[in-house]
Amino acid sequence: MSAAVPREGLRGVLPVAPTVFRDDESLDLHGQRRVAEFLVDAGSAAICVLANFSEQFSLTDAERLQVLEATLDQVAGRVPVIVTTSSYSARITRERNRDALQRGAAMVMVMAPFFGATMVVPEDGVLDYFRRVADGLDIEIMLQDAPMSPTPLPVPLIARLAREVPQVRHAKIEVPRTAAKVRALRAAAGDDLPGLYDGEEAVTLVPDLDAGVLATMSSATVPEALAAVVARYHAGDRAGAVEAWERVLPLIHYENRQCGLAAAKILLAEGGVIGSARTRAPFPEIGPRTREELLDLARSRDALALRWA
Amino acid sequence: MSAAVPREGLRGVLPVAPTVFRDDESLDLHGQRRVAEFLVDAGSAAICVLANFSEQFSLTDAERLQVLEATLDQVAGRVPVIVTTSSYSARITRERNRDALQRGAAMVMVMAPFFGATMVVPEDGVLDYFRRVADGLDIEIMLQDAPMSPTPLPVPLIARLAREVPQVRHAKIEVPRTAAKVRALRAAAGDDLPGLYDGEEAVTLVPDLDAGVLATMSSATVPEALAAVVARYHAGDRAGAVEAWERVLPLIHYENRQCGLAAAKILLAEGGVIGSARTRAPFPEIGPRTREELLDLARSRDALALRWA
Numbered sequence: 001m002s003a004a005v006p007r008e009g010l011r012g013v014l015p016v017a018p019t020v021f022r023d024d025e026s027l028d029l030h031g032q033r034r035v036a037e038f039l040v041d042a043g044s045a046a047i048c049v050l051a052n053f054s055e056q057f058s059l060t061d062a063e064r065l066q067v068l069e070a071t072l073d074q075v076a077g078r079v080p081v082i083v084t085t086s087s088y089s090a091r092i093t094r095e096r097n098r099d100a101l102q103r104g105a106a107m108v109m110v111m112a113p114f115f116g117a118t119m120v121v122p123e124d125g126v127l128d129y130f131r132r133v134a135d136g137l138d139i140e141i142m143l144q145d146a147p148m149s150p151t152p153l154p155v156p157l158i159a160r161l162a163r164e165v166p167q168v169r170h171a172k173i174e175v176p177r178t179a180a181k182v183r184a185l186r187a188a189a190g191d192d193l194p195g196l197y198d199g200e201e202a203v204t205l206v207p208d209l210d211a212g213v214l215a216t217m218s219s220a221t222v223p224e225a226l227a228a229v230v231a232r233y234h235a236g237d238r239a240g241a242v243e244a245w246e247r248v249l250p251l252i253h254y255e256n257r258q259c260g261l262a263a264a265k266i267l268l269a270e271g272g273v274i275g276s277a278r279t280r281a282p283f284p285e286i287g288p289r290t291r292e293e294l295l296d297l298a299r300s301r302d303a304l305a306l307r308w309a
Numbered sequence: 310m311s312a313a314v315p316r317e318g319l320r321g322v323l324p325v326a327p328t329v330f331r332d333d334e335s336l337d338l339h340g341q342r343r344v345a346e347f348l349v350d351a352g353s354a355a356i357c358v359l360a361n362f363s364e365q366f367s368l369t370d371a372e373r374l375q376v377l378e379a380t381l382d383q384v385a386g387r388v389p390v391i392v393t394t395s396s397y398s399a400r401i402t403r404e405r406n407r408d409a410l411q412r413g414a415a416m417v418m419v420m421a422p423f424f425g426a427t428m429v430v431p432e433d434g435v436l437d438y439f440r441r442v443a444d445g446l447d448i449e450i451m452l453q454d455a456p457m458s459p460t461p462l463p464v465p466l467i468a469r470l471a472r473e474v475p476q477v478r479h480a481k482i483e484v485p486r487t488a489a490k491v492r493a494l495r496a497a498a499g500d501d502l503p504g505l506y507d508g509e510e511a512v513t514l515v516p517d518l519d520a521g522v523l524a525t526m527s528s529a530t531v532p533e534a535l536a537a538v539v540a541r542y543h544a545g546d547r548a549g550a551v552e553a554w555e556r557v558l559p560l561i562h563y564e565n566r567q568c569g570l571a572a573a574k575i576l577l578a579e580g581g582v583i584g585s586a587r588t589r590a591p592f593p594e595i596g597p598r599t600r601e602e603l604l605d606l607a608r609s610r611d612a613l614a615l616r617w618a
Contacts, residue, residue, distance in 0.1 A: 025400050052424075055398075057397045057398070057424040057425075057428070058396075058397055058398035058400070058401065059398075059401075060370055060401060061369055061370040061371065062370065087367075088366045088367055088591070089364075089366070089367035089368075089589045089590070090589070090590045090591055091334050091367070091589055091590065092367065092368075092369060113591050114425060114426070115361075115366040115457070116366075116423060116425070116426070116457035116458055116459070117423070117425070117426040117456070117457060117458065117459040118456055118457045119366070119457065121591045122593075125590075125591040125593065126591070128590065128591060129590065129591045132590060147426070147427055148424070148425035148426060148427045148428065149425055149426065150425070150426040280398045280399070280400055281398070281399045281400070281434075281437065281438065281441060282397070282399055282422050282430045282434040282435070282437060282438045284431075284434065
């Protein structure tokens with residue numbers, strides 16, 4: 001069970017929980033619960049599981065359920081839990097949505113349908129897809145607009161989705177020039193799409209807040225620092241938000257450009273939150289030099305992940 | 310259980326079995342068995358399940374097993390069964406390979422690892438991936454070289470995979486200029502890679518046979534006609550093979566350019582082999598005009614799918 005999502009959208013930081021593996025790549029559900037507990041303590045406004053930063057592309061269907069169940073049980077309604085349910089098949093995504101709702105998830109996040117580099121769905125097909133995945137379900141849906149999907153989500157299509165599929169009330173924009181896209185979406189979709197968020201490790205957070213995002217779906221690296229940035233911004237202290245964000249930017253920028261999803265695991269393992277920083281092959285391993293540089297940046301920012309355990 | 314694969318590779322036609330759905334998109338395992346029976350009767354040298362032309366990207370893990378089990382049971386060792394086991398995660402693909410071997414599949418087909426349009430694996434990562442998916446398994450592996458994966462498989466890498474991973478003894482090449490790539494692979498890989506095949510609905514079959522492919526992994530549309538082409542070619546009757554292939558080319562070319570994986574289902578449903586031509590959304594539906602043109606071409610070629618039932 002998780003907390004409900006406010007009608008006006010989520011505000012703050014909505015970190016992605018990494019999927020925790022042991023050194024042999026098997027699921028570590030104890031570590032998964034520790035990550036959820038850490039993220040609640042860090043002041044997260046919601047927790048997202050099974051995202052791409054959770055290596056969802058490297059999980060079996062059965063493992064997806066285990067991760068979701070462990071997280072919902074551990075969070076126990078303290079914050080909303082968001083679960084990624086994307087699949088090319090509308091039937092499979094709808095079934096995952098129905099199941100997530102029944103288990104107590106607060107929101108689902110769904111990419112435009114695609115497969116590989118070449119299977120792209122035209123605009124009418126995308127609209128039909130989202131109608132199907134929402135059909136008959138009382139659930140909040142967040143569109144995920146990421147370059148990983150070769151199926152594009154231009155502003156007019158997102159606005160149309162928000163208008164014609166009532167469950168679509170949120171969108172995470174993580175493309176080049178997110179701020180401009182967020183401004184265009186506010187103009188085109190208005191109240192149909194109250195929840196606008198960014199991603200990409202929050203490396204464009206202040207420009208995106210200026211454009212109108214309410215929250216950032218970051219990694220689990222420094223959620224406490226990003227929560228503070230968004231809180232200051234929403235309290236009217238833009239200068240304080242900028243100062244806090246610029247202080248953490250070298251770290252999240254290093255994460256974004258040098259490490260990707262491995263960064264959060266490295267910090268959480270170094271801090272003893274989880275037992276192993278393992279990712280599933282063939283996800284590229286991080287070399288010792290990069291790991292040390294990342295940890296140096298994290299230590300100098302006093303990252304909670306390093307001192308929480 | 311399925312028949313074994315000859316050491317020197319498969320010769321003939323290795324059609325992909327579509328995954329059969331009812332009109333409500335649920336699995337039709339009776340129809341799946343009928344397709345397997347049809348393909349055996351059509352003279353297939355092997356049957357491939359769970360390929361991209363089987364909409365594997367629209368199946369749950371549980372459904373994959375049901376399709377594989379129904380096909381293995383129906384085929385009952387009369388021909389080899391090939392099963393696609395591709396996943397980004399080497400761990401998952403190895404587990405699928407182990408399971409397929411245990412259930413009696415003769416061969417697995419695996420793409421280079423990728424996710425979406427952007428998650429590409431470098432060459433050393435691809436080599437490590439194939440070592441892992443084959444690790445400790447006495448199984449025949451067919452590389453699938455298709456543009457759907459953004460991770461490239463250049464000739465030197467395929468040759469290296471065949472040399473360093475003994476289970477990799479087959480490759481299906483389905484890229485622009487397959488014939489030239491097959492020639493380059495014969496020169497680079499030699500006896501390490503006896504099984505070279507093409508795909509793409511066999512629209513380049515004669516040039517590919519001239520280059521050295523032993524078989525074609527076609528769709529289930531006109532396997533009997535393609536089996537005859539390959540048989541004539543291997544019997545030394547190249548002129549007869551060309552004549553037979555050119556006769557069927559307008560149909561398979563129409564399939565390739567206008568219909569994709571839907572074509573085989575349309576013929577099989579029209580002929581009463583299966584009860585529904587349904588594909589899972591958002592795969593694009595074929596309009597009535599296209600359907601009629603396809604069927605006209607199939608009738609004029611006396612397609613077995615239309616008269617087998």
